[in-house]
Amino acid sequence: MRRAILCVFSLLFAFAFFSGEASAQTVKDIKLAYTCQDLTNTYFVEVARGVQDRCDELGIKVTIHDGRLDLANQVSAFENFISQKIDAVIVSPIDEQGLIPSVEAAHDAGITVIAGNQFVEGSDAFITVPEYEYGFAIGENAGQWIADKLDGKAKVAIFDYPELESVIARGNGIADGILSKAPDAEIVARQSANNPEKGMTNMENILQSNPDVEVLVCVNDAGALGGYEAVMAAGKDSDRFYIGGLDAAPEALDKIKEGGIYRATVDIQPYETGKLFVDTALRVLEKGPIADTIEIPMKVVDINNISDYFEE
Numbered sequence: 001m002r003r004a005i006l007c008v009f010s011l012l013f014a015f016a017f018f019s020g021e022a023s024a025q026t027v028k029d030i031k032l033a034y035t036c037q038d039l040t041n042t043y044f045v046e047v048a049r050g051v052q053d054r055c056d057e058l059g060i061k062v063t064i065h066d067g068r069l070d071l072a073n074q075v076s077a078f079e080n081f082i083s084q085k086i087d088a089v090i091v092s093p094i095d096e097q098g099l100i101p102s103v104e105a106a107h108d109a110g111i112t113v114i115a116g117n118q119f120v121e122g123s124d125a126f127i128t129v130p131e132y133e134y135g136f137a138i139g140e141n142a143g144q145w146i147a148d149k150l151d152g153k154a155k156v157a158i159f160d161y162p163e164l165e166s167v168i169a170r171g172n173g174i175a176d177g178i179l180s181k182a183p184d185a186e187i188v189a190r191q192s193a194n195n196p197e198k199g200m201t202n203m204e205n206i207l208q209s210n211p212d213v214e215v216l217v218c219v220n221d222a223g224a225l226g227g228y229e230a231v232m233a234a235g236k237d238s239d240r241f242y243i244g245g246l247d248a249a250p251e252a253l254d255k256i257k258e259g260g261i262y263r264a265t266v267d268i269q270p271y272e273t274g275k276l277f278v279d280t281a282l283r284v285l286e287k288g289p290i291a292d293t294i295e296i297p298m299k300v301v302d303i304n305n306i307s308d309y310f311e312e
Contacts, residue, residue, distance in 0.1 A: 030088075030282070031061045031063075031085070031086045032060055033063040033064075033065060033077075033089045033090070034047075034051045034277065035077045035090075035092070036048055036067055037067050037092050037164075038067060038069045038195070039068075040195050040196075042221060042222050042247065043249060044092065044270075046247075046271045047092070047271070047273055047274040047277070050271040050272060050278075051064065051274040052064060053275070054275040063081070063084075063086070070094065071094050071099070074093065074099060074102070078102035079105075082105060082106060082111065087112065088114060088285055089112070090114045090116055090277045090278070091103075091115055091123075093117075096119060096121070097165075103120050103121070107122065112281060112285055114277060114280055116273070116277050118165075124284045124289040125283075125284050125289060126290075126293050126294065127273070127280055127293075127296065128294075128296065131167060131169040132169040132170065132172060133173060134246060134266060134298060135170035135172065136180075137266050137300055138177065138245070138265070139176060139177020140180055140181055142156070142174075142264070143181025143182040143185065144181045146181065146242070147181050147182050149240060150182075152184050153182070153184045154185050154186070154242075155188045155210055155212050155213045155214060155215070156178060156213065156215040156216075156217065157188065157189040157190070157203070157210070157217075158216075158217050158218070159190075159199060159202065159218035159219060159224065160174070160218075160219050161192050167219055170219050171190070174217050175187060185215070188206075188210045189209075189210060189213070193223035193227070194220055195222045196222055196223070196226035196229070199218065199224060199228075201226075201230075202226075204233075204234070207230065207231070214238075214241050215242045216244070217243075217244045217245075218243075218244070218245045218246065221245035221249035221252040222245075222247075222249065224244065224252065224265075225255075225262075238261070241261040242261065246265060247266070247268065247270060248265045248268065252265045253265070253310075256303060265300075265301050266299065266301065267298065268296050268298050273296055
């Protein structure tokens, strides 16, 4: 059985931003909303679960909205939140520039806006992982694998997601992290894939054009899990193959524990991040905007520490 890792940073923020001095009566009438990028992405499923559970714990009414990777969908959601007189909106934006008018309209209606994952100009607080460093962490792990297991040379595929501007830095971090440890590695494919379906299709195509690819590193676990299925279906799994992702999605952790070709991910504790989103919204409602970016810590997870995520 998977064990939840107690997240100290979330507890500290919860204490600092929303102390126990406030009673249930002070929050019972607060209405929050969270609109995320895509609930087919396992990372956002966990974030949304954290948002919901934290609100349930505090007796807060919350609406969870799936943006479905459609800017118009999120714009419409903001319009609905305004008409519903929501107190604070938490948004993981699909298009940072495209949502600026929505944030302005929310502010005009007296609604607080918290940006999570990617920044939207005008937001009252911003919570994120530093994107380049996030990508570099998994890239460096993959590069070390290439150095240790593949004599420093390998053909590598990267799944990035340039459609989301801020994630471009994450993909660049992956590439630089790989080359920092394995400068002779060759990146032969770099394609967009942020969900299992795209990951599977892209990896099928990559293996046809580059059958000797032995390393796949992705900007999230969702795409990596699709790539994993394609590699397994092609019979390419071996002691040499490396797949790495980001987000520490439950399915990725399960596969790392199996000891197969899914070698590593990076934990940014999405469930606890969802709780942090709520605590930050409450802090801003109570004390006003937060100017400094709130950074979410990260930790590489591989076979060496995967047992920390499971009950004995």
